[in-house]
Amino acid sequence: MSKTALVTGAAGFIGSHLVERLAQRGYRVLAVDNFDSYYPRAMKEANLRSAMASGSVAFAEVDVRDYTRLRALFQKTPADVVVHLAARPGVRPSFETPHVYMDINVRGTLNMLMACREFNVPKMLFASSSSVYGSVEAPAYEERTPCRPLSPYGASKVAGEALCSAAAGEMSVMALRFFTVYGPRQRPDMAIANFSKRITAGEPVTLYGDGSSSRDYTYISDTITGIVSALEADLPGYNVFNLGRGMPLHLRDLVRLIELGLDVPADVRFEPDQPGDPQTTCADITRARTMLGYKPTVAPQEGVIRYTEWLQESQREFAASR
Numbered sequence: 243m244s245k246t247a248l249v250t251g252a253a254g255f256i257g258s259h260l261v262e263r264l265a266q267r268g269y270r271v272l273a274v275d276n277f278d279s280y281y282p283r284a285m286k287e288a289n290l291r292s293a294m295a296s297g298s299v300a301f302a303e304v305d306v307r308d309y310t311r312l313r314a315l316f317q318k319t320p321a322d323v324v325v326h327l328a329a330r331p332g333v334r335p336s337f338e339t340p341h342v343y344m345d346i347n348v349r350g351t352l353n354m355l356m357a358c359r360e361f362n363v364p365k366m367l368f369a370s371s372s373s374v375y376g377s378v379e380a381p382a383y384e385e386r387t388p389c390r391p392l393s394p395y396g397a398s399k400v401a402g403e404a405l406c407s408a409a410a411g412e413m414s415v416m417a418l419r420f421f422t423v424y425g426p427r428q429r430p431d432m433a434i435a436n437f438s439k440r441i442t443a444g445e446p447v448t449l450y451g452d453g454s455s456s457r458d459y460t461y462i463s464d465t466i467t468g469i470v471s472a473l474e475a476d477l478p479g480y481n482v483f484n485l486g487r488g489m490p491l492h493l494r495d496l497v498r499l500i501e502l503g504l505d506v507p508a509d510v511r512f513e514p515d516q517p518g519d520p521q522t523t524c525a526d527i528t529r530a531r532t533m534l535g536y537k538p539t540v541a542p543q544e545g546v547i548r549y550t551e552w553l554q555e556s557q558r559e560f561a562a563s564r
């Protein structure tokens with residue numbers, strides 16, 4: 243009999259891809275989202291439409307902060323596994339509204355853990371982030387590297403992880419630390435989506451710092467494969483995994499790849515570094531490779547081209563539909 247996966251944040255970038263993959267693998271999926279106002283609802287509805295076309299998927303519009311609604315959901319649909327991706331993302335905006343980040347990311351996570359315990363769900367996966375680490379001197383972050391977040395967003399993920407650790411026992415709980423995920427349907431506030439849109443429109447692109455900062459960009463299909471491997475691994479207790487690529491790319495090289503993909507030159511401007519941004523992020527993925535068989539395969543040289551091709555195709559479809 244097929245298993246049921248409850249996925250929160252299912253209308254988002256990573257969530258919609260996960261729902262699609264799980265449905266293709268024969269899971270019954272209960273997709274949960276509240277269409278949070280961080281970016282337009284229409285984009286999330288479009289994500290969800292693609293995901294729901296892929297198989298046995300039901301959707302519930304529920305806020306993870308609403309425990310009464312969550313209880314009703316868990317009562318109606320017993321889940322074999324919960325993947326909790328719902329969150330308010332974004333490092334820089336978290337300085338403006340830290341209380342919102344704590345409310346959604348911490349209280350929401352506590353609610354999900356409580357619901358799993360109350361309804362005997364054997365396993366929960368939590369979307370954590372490279373932002374838990376802060377600025378690390380070592381060449382790559384290992385999971386045992388101390389967490390010293392630089393932003394309220396990073397702090398909210400550290401708190402979420404602490405709650406996961408406290409809840410694990412009978413229930414298996416995993417915190418998956420994602421590293422700058424990109425690909426089709428990427429959140430509009432993230433660098434690749436934002437730069438691509440501005441370059442296409444002939445608008446200047448702002449790089450903070452001197453362009454030498456680097457990020458461990460991870461293509462969406464690799465992240466999704468990592469999540470599914472974690473979901474299907476038989477690991478008791480509490481486990482933490484880095485899901486990155488382990489090969490950071492400089493910001494200025496990222497812009498060159500986008501220029502290449504779009505075949506349009508960028509008008510680059512430089513601004514001082516922003517608070518909360520570390521100089522580099524780089525995952526040590528030894529643990530995920532050894533324990534989950536995780537092996538990212540898409541290099542930015544290929545992934546960015548796939549992204550720009552998808553973007554240009556969706557822009558053509560949008561223009562044709564008007």
Ligand code: NAD
Pocket residue numbers: 250251252253254255256257274275276277278279280286304305306307326327328329330331332346350369370371372419420421422423424429
């Ligand atoms: P996203 O914003 O596209 O997706 C998050 C989804 O959660 C959205 O659809 C939103 O409507 C939903 N949501 C927000 N608040 C909710 C609430 N109270 N109740 C129910 N649903 C709610 O973001 P994403 O990039 O897909 O990120 C997914 C997860 O991965 C998040 O937890 C994020 O913090 C984490 N993460 C993402 C990245 C990345 O590079 N994209 C990196 C590290 C961690």
